[in-house]
Amino acid sequence: MSEASAPILDATPFEPRARTSGQRWRRRYGLAVIGAAIIVIWIVVALAAPLLAHYPPHAVDVTVRLLPPSAAHWLGTDPLGRDVYSRLLFGARVSLFAGITVVVLGAIFGTLLGGIAAYAGGRIEEGLMRFTDLMLCFPPIILAMAIAAAMGIGTINTMIAMLIVWWPKFARLARSLVLVQRSQEYVEAAHLIGYGPSRVLLKHILPNSIGPLIVLVTLDVGHAIIVFSGLSFLGLGVVPPTPEWGAMVSENRELVEQWWGATFPGLAILTVVMGFNFLGDGIRDWLDPRARRR
């Protein structure tokens, strides 16, 4: 900045940090785009699994058990001779479906409950939030174990168990967000138009509260996949022959020599969770106007 003698005030000696909008966009949302790409690729893979897989996921062939990665078996085979690559592709269907469904359903239920509690106030709020607290008290994995034990092991039952422990955090977040918006003057103005409570809540308050909730959803999908995989790993998730990443790690974890059995499903979990985290961070920045301006 060596412009000592510049009397013209419109000269631009101090501009080096100004960036083009493209550079700015890339710097801020680059990672989010990578995250979104990872997720899209995994979803496409899950949908196209029958086309991409080389073998049926359940095809047992003990003659080819525990083969290292090769041209015939890209990611090797497991102790029953099943193709790890094919099982990984089909496993994506279960893991992504379970993770996304649990979080989205939990978010919708929790948001509505928390939103209604905050908006109604008084006894209704007290009742709904104490119920939420009660649900928060259960350690998620223990509860899931209890439900799995009571209702039997299976993908849907595990998801129900997860859902029960999943919604309270959305209810608490939604409640605090709605409480902030409820006292805003634009909400009072909506009342003055003559709107009833449900219309004010759905049309004015929730659209302005949704940002942090969407961020929590995206960050949480990764978490849900890990928990679901964890439950499968413990033997609570899917019924054995079904391919699922956590279950695959669990089945092959003792095979130290045959590292491919547990490593590749583990990497799959890692990439999906990272993808959702990148996307969540990006959405958080994008929804925060202060961060956007900078």
Add this chain to the structure above:
Amino acid sequence: MPAAAKEPVQPILEVRDLRTHFDTDAGVVRAVDGVSFHVMPGETLGLVGESGSGKSVTALSIMRLLQDQSRIAGGSILFCGRDIVTMDAEQIRALRGDQMAMVFQDPMTSLNPVLRIARQLVETMVIHGRRDRNSALGHAVQLLGRMGITAPERAVDSYPHQFSGGMRQRVMLAMGFSNEPALLLADEPTTALDVTIQAQILDLLRELNTDFGAAVILISHDLGVIANVCSRVVVMYAGEVVEEGPTEALLSDPKHPYTWALLNAVPRLDRYIPGQRRLTTIEGMPPDSHQWPRGCRFAARCPFRVEACTEHPELLPVGPTRHSRCWVTQTGQSLPKPALPLVAPAAVKKVPAADREVMLEIKGLIKHFPVPKQNFFAPREAVHAVDGVDLIVRKGETVGLVGESGCGKSTLARLIVRIHEPDAGLIKFTGHDITHASAAEMRPLRRRIQMIFQDPYASLNPRMMVRDILAEPIRFHGLTDDEAGTQRRVEELLGLVGLSSTTAAKYPHEFSGGQRQRISIARALAVTPDLIVADEPISSLDVNIQAQIINLLIDLQERLHLTYLFIAHDLAVVRYISDRVVVLYLGKVMEIAPAEALFDRPLHPYTRSLISAVPIPDAAIERMRQRIHLQGEPPSALNPPSGCRFRTRCPMAAARCAAEEPVLHEYRPDHWAACHFTERV
């Protein structure tokens, strides 16, 4: 001023050609662009300008408290001969809080909420090695006492949340003066406070300046505050100093059109002209800070611009002690007084008040808000927000509602528009009893009562386009036949509040505060209401924008025959706009009278002290004025005093005031007051 002037005196602070820039994605913002001024030891300097003029950034540059994206790009700041700009972090830390101190605008956030007052005060003194812990504690108690805090021994052991805003500002001042600094920067220290508390703090600031001999830089947008405290003023506009001079001369004979505009945009309590229904405003908005104009930065808005203004003027002397950055006044000529058309009072005003139709009638209205119990066995407590208010608003008039924060004026507004449910009493709107009207019963009446809100940043849904914000009430009430009609009506509404129809497709964040307030007004007008309740609609705006909005409200009233209930804490504005005024204190009406009678011959001691606490932007008048100082703070609305609510602060209180509550009585025609001793006022 302290008589410590020994010749020759060096300035304690000298700012030379200061340039502070912000790096943003859209380029560099030259927030402070070549500012120079000086402060003599013990001097009180006022720094004036609207938001975005660079006055706060100048103060932060002096304290070197700038945020990450901002940097000092040029110039020097000499404090006692040493350049602050080139100091390293260690040196500046030694200076801050020791020889230089700062008091911030918001007393609610400037103290650490988890530390006791004592610890925060003692830390300031100990960290600079001025005192050891024990003597520092003693000094802290002494300082708090000096700042007018009762029972300072107890106060030091309190936490900040136990204090009101005014009290916290006293603690901040105590902290500022704890090391007897040579310079105190006060950034809008009274803006967040009520007038009576503001008067106390300003008095204190003046006394401290005299007692401690510290120079004070007072940053304010309020010329009245500046006139009250400062001996010299620097006016800033668009990152530059545009005028500088002694307060009295500058305020009585401004030499820069911007100062002129600032002065004339404020309605004045002492200069009320009957029949004058408009304020002087300047057009447009401050220039874009990313690219200041090449010529005079004020030229685009200046009513006096000449050809020379395309060239950037320098800050040049005009007279022995004054400087101005203006080509027009370079010859030393004064700027003319604004010529405003005097409008004959509108026809509706001629009808005797009592003959006009009553639009809104309120009787004995009560609203208590229960607070959570301290513990299970504690008695149930409630904030007595509105505690028996009687009020009548007639068709076509403007009723002003004034009072300090916490007096219940906003609650009253929300009771009238039925956002809150009253506990007891009666609200009658054009004959309909709406006290406990259900949502369905209210729906047709919603069209006739609307509200304008205080905060233009919170009153518009950020996720809706202006078009939808305005169309929403029209659609809901089915006011137009088809969608095309709705869009036409939206454009008509925008035109009515002075916005172009191209703004319909924008979102609220794309507008300035004043424009948003216009949108808010347009939304209220969308349903063609009869009564508009305006809850402090101008208090968060710059003075020039305030004047524009006041003019707009008066225009609209004349064109659309509106009735206003106008809530404000600014008495000069209330006097200017209102036909009748209601004074509220702790949920009760103290006085109701026509505006003229209330301000010229107030009956209630509270009204008198409120009026006398308003600072007037004229240094000569400020010196001459007799003030009635209110002691202390308003009592808690949880447990209001017995008898007269005002007796705890009243200079005339007697035994009778505690025993017997005065009733609102008509002492003169249409002039009501609730006081036992009105004849003594």
